[in-house]
Amino acid sequence: MLSAGTKPELIIRHILENLDISYRKNVNELVGTPDIVIDELQLIIFVHGCYFHGHSCASEYQQKNEEVAAREALIFKNLKKDGWRIQILWECQIRCDETNVARRLKSLVSQLKKDR
Numbered sequence: 023m024l025s026a027g028t029k030p031e032l033i034i035r036h037i038l039e040n041l042d043i044s045y046r047k048n049v050n051e052l053v054g055t056p057d058i059v060i061d062e063l064q065l066i067i068f069v070h071g072c073y074f075h076g077h078s079c080a081s082e083y084q085q086k087n088e089e090v091a092a093r094e095a096l097i098f099k100n101l102k103k104d105g106w107r108i109q110i111l112w113e114c115q116i117r118c119d120e121t122n123v124a125r126r127l128k129s130l131v132s133q134l135k136k137d138r
């Protein structure tokens with residue numbers, strides 16, 4: 023089945039393409055099937071839906087899904103152990119301030135390139 027990718031994810035991919043960064047998406051050989059993986063920078067980006075992941079942007083979301091949070095903590099731990107850097111981007115931030123997210127990603131990418 024074709025996995026369409028949510029709109030915030032498409033926005034992020036578009037930003038990365040503008041920055042001329044190559045990435046893989048929905049990488050199922052890594053734990054947690056990260057949304058976006060940038061191998062050259064050892065960077066993983068998760069685009070989180072606010073409702074499912076219980077973002078603090080709305081109080082009724084927060085109490086949701088401790089199970090999801092616990093599973094996720096384990097996933098992050100494993101990925102970090104393997105040397106990956108993890109960046110979480112929230113759906114609401116992408117939706118309401120795409121420019122700011124693009125700016126943050128750009129500076130993160132140039133920082134990581136410098137550190138390499």
Ligand SMILES: [Zn+2]
Nearest residue numbers: 072077079114
């Ligand atoms: Zn949110």
